Amino acid sequence: METRTRGRTRLANDAWEAALGAHGVLMRRFTAEDVWHGLTMREYDVLYTLSKCDSPQRLGDLGGHVLLSQPGLSRLVDRLVERGLVSRCADPRDARAANLTLTDEGRALQRRIGRAHGASVAAALTSRLTDEELALLESLSLKLTIDPEELP
Missing domain, CATH: 1.10.10.10 (Winged helix-like DNA-binding domain superfamily/Winged helix DNA-binding domain)
Structure with a gap:
């Protein structure tokens, strides 16, 4: 059970980091636009x-x-x-x-x-x-x- 929890915790944190990374890339792109x-x-x-x-x-x-x-x-x-x-x-x-x-x-x-x-x-x-x-x-x-x- 502990291995499964640790694996799921890692997966959740990796997903969170990916979401934040995507947000950062998109926000920099949108901020730089002349709109x-x-x-x-x-x-x-x-x-x-x-x-x-x-x-x-x-x-x-x-x-x-x-x-x-x-x-x-x-x-x-x-x-x-x-x-x-x-x-x-x-x-x-x-x-x-x-x-x-x-x-x-x-x-x-x-x-x-x-x-x-x-x-x-x-x-x-x-x-x-x-x-x-x-x-x-x-x-x-x-x-x-x-x-x-x-x-x-």
Whole structure:
């Protein structure tokens, strides 16, 4: 049993390292592309996340979807507000809190960048993976995004 566990542990760690390696290679490729219109990828990530929301979001809720600390996200949002891409509005449920939403300019920029970035992602992945492999990658990735507290 111990040998099987050790072998499975090794396999899991090798898979993790391969996933991180692929992520690193792709992120360097995407970062180097001239599609960002003066934004960083992290700034775009916030615009993209807000574009997927049906209603304004609190900073804490937004933080659950982007890979930034709360102070880092707060500073980044401040920059996006200063640039006129994101707006703050009062939270009707809590006067001390603010909600965030895209401005018209922010939404237009997100769409412009999103089209170019989406084409780049498609080119990078379809040049290396078959349609069946893409479907498997999506399925496995989604399986790993399940909250551990939801698992049996």
